[in-house]
Amino acid sequence: MVYDLLPEIKISTKEAVYSGLKEIVPLLRQRLMAETLNVITIESYPLVEPEVLRNALLDQLGLDLIVESDAFFFDSQKVTEMIADNLTDDRVFGRMSHHSLVDFVDPVKQSAVHDQIAVAIKAGQRVGIVGVGASLIYPTDLLIYADLPRWEIQTRYRSGNYSNWQADNAGEDPLRMIKRGYFFEWRVADKQKRALYPQVDYFLDTLQTDWVMVGATTYDLALQEVARQPFSLVPFFDPGVWGGHWMQQQFNFRQDEVNLAWSFNGVPEENSLILNFGSAKMEIPGNNLVYFQGEAVLGPRVYGRFGANFPIRFNFLDTVGGSNLSLQVHPTTEYAQEVFGATYTQDESYYILHAEADAKVYLGVKQGVTKPALMAALEQAALEGGFPDEDFIYQQPVKKHDHFSIPGGTIHSSGANSVVLEISATPNRYTFKLWDWGRVDLDGLPRPVHLNHGEPNIDIRRDEEWVKRELVNPFAVVASGDGWLEERTGLHETEFIETRRHTFSVPVNHENHGSVNVLNLVEGQEALVESLDGSFAPFILHYAQTVIIPESVRSYRISPSGVSLGQQLKTMKAYVR
Structure with a gap:
């Protein structure tokens, strides 16, 4: 079955696109010769290697002085001390940083480097500055931004060959490295990127073997173009200790690996976008689209609420x-706000895409279970192993196309032998493990359990009776016609995401409800997403593929297509209520 592992977005604007160093270096040399460019700066996102940027690019330009930005920041020990409250002692959870990169500039080092650059310029020399925060040291005449998506950053953390920014911690526990990235590093880097955006001359993609550089105007026009049409992000797959093999077989992908547990296929913060300019393809972080075209993508109402x-x-x-x-x-929203500085919690739902005969979900507690008894059993299991889940946790058999709401505070787990399409809010990090069946992770380290965070968030009132009434298959018919049916289903009334399932064998018109729409084809091989006014090109959607439809697309049509003509299809759509 077809599944687009590397979806691309065709961009009509094709000016100022440079493919490979064979085009990038001559362009910059030409600009150096033709213009008065005393300082060229390459600002980079963390884990873009400054020595690679220097060797491959700046060293080829005949510059007289090259400075790496690490030279004017506090050292790793000082930076780590400054963010100790954000990092905490926990392996997984920290507190959100509100720092800016400039907070970590050492004034003594900055003064020395600034003077060194000023002397060089006065002597008629040309200077290159490279690295994270490079633009903070001296006014630049040409600014290049080298970016990197977070899926690649996390892969580099796990390799043991890279450190966090100003950390000198290569080979550290990857969970701690990702925590430092999520709560500190990415926050300050994103703040810096967004502030610099209007000043950037070129954006640079070093992820590919042949680097691609695109002029700022073309880059901005490309983002505007993406924000006016349906698009798919590049899915990111990851193995896990509980992982299965359905995706490997279904998508004919990475079958030599131990398993594939996760696929993040609709998460701009984690995923990337491939912009196809014709002469070159550029892979960019998906969150850049939200940062720089947020209102067009999310819509004024959702953007006003979530930024x-x-x-x-x-x-x-x-x-x-x-x-x-x-x-x-x-966590509950209150707990997420007070303890972690998050603005909302990870309410979610499980939509069952595939289920074997013995598949089930764990959802809520059994009738009569008290929190003291539950916590005593979990604490004993943490010390000695062997949690009697059948005595405490309600277990619900599942079948394909079932749907279960899971508001924050509800104990839950997906059991073996199923594939879940998880539809959730996106704070990303706040999952408190209560029991992990005594396992160690794929890296050989124990899986962290957080009873200290879990206990105050468990809503013990969510027992079997309540779960069956409130969370299991909450389908309600919204509308129907000849060949189509629309149902409201999940998430719970306490959650802000609305989900709708459409079953159809004929074309169906959709409204976006004043929100960005996220949609997955959960039944059928192929569907066609079309504009009602010709404002975007038809988009082919394959089975299990996720598509994001910006709020700027107010209405659209989805039809069975190709091999699915005449067949019954199903889509799951989510939007903000």
Whole structure:
């Protein structure tokens, strides 16, 4: 079955696109010769290697002085001391940083480097500055921004060959490295990127073997173009200790790996976008689209509520031939705000894309279970192993196309032998494991359990009776016609995401409800997403593929297409209520 592993977005604007160093270096040399450019700055996102930028690019320009930005920041020990409150002692959870990069500039070092550059310029020399925060040291005449998506950053953390920014911690526990990235590093880097955006002359993609550089005007026009049409992000797959094999077989992908547990296929913060300019393809962080075209993508109402944060997440959980996820709970909104500085919590739902005969979900507690008894059993299990889940946790059999709401505070887990389309809010990090079946992770380290965070967030009132009434298959018919049916289903009334399932064998018109729409084809091989006014090109959607439809697309049509003509299809759509 077809699944687009590298979806591309065709961009009509093609000026100022440079493919490979064979085009980038001559362009910059020409500008150096033709213009009075005393300082060229390459500002980079963390984990873009400054020595690679220097060797491959700046060293080829005949500059007289090259400065790496690490030379004017506090050293790793000082930076780590300054953010100790953000990092905490926990392996997974920290507190959101509100720092800016300039807070970590050492004034003594800055003064020395600034004077060194000033002397060089006065002597008629040309200077290059490179690295994270490079633009902070001296006014520049040409600014290049070298970017990197977060899926690649996390891969580099795990390799053991890279450190966090100003950390000198290569080979550290990857969970701690990702925590430092999420709560500190990415926050200050994104703040810097957004502030610099109007000043950038070129954007540089070093992720590919042949680097691609695009002029700022073309880059901005490309983002505007993406924000006016349906698009798919590049899915990111990851193995896990509980992972299964359905995605490997279904998508004919990475079958030599131990398993594939996750697929993040609708998360701009994690995923990337491929912009196809014709002569070159550029891979950029998906969150750049939200940062710089947020209102067009999200819509004024959602943007006004969430700012430049994409609030809906689609991802897969594959346990076919694997095992149970951890028994877990997400925080209440109040707890997420007070303890972590997050603005909302990870309310979610499980839509069952595939289920074997023995598949089930763990959802809420059994009738009569008290929190003291539950916590005593979990604490004993943490010390000695062997949690009697059948005595405490309600277990619900599942079948394909079932849907379960999971508001924050509800104990839950996906059992073995199913594939879940998880539809959730997007704070990303706040999953408190209560019991993990005594496992160690794929890296050989124990899986962290957080009973200290879990206990105050467990809503013990969510027992079997309440779960069956409130959370299991909450389908309600909204509208129907000849060949189509629209149903409201999940998420719970306490959650801000609305989900709609459309079953259809004929073309169906959709309204966006004043919100960005995220949609997945959960039944059928192929559907066609079309504009009602010809404002975007038809978009082919394959089985299990996620598409984001910006709010600027007010209405659209979805039809069975290709091999699915005449067949019954199903889509799941999510938007902000």
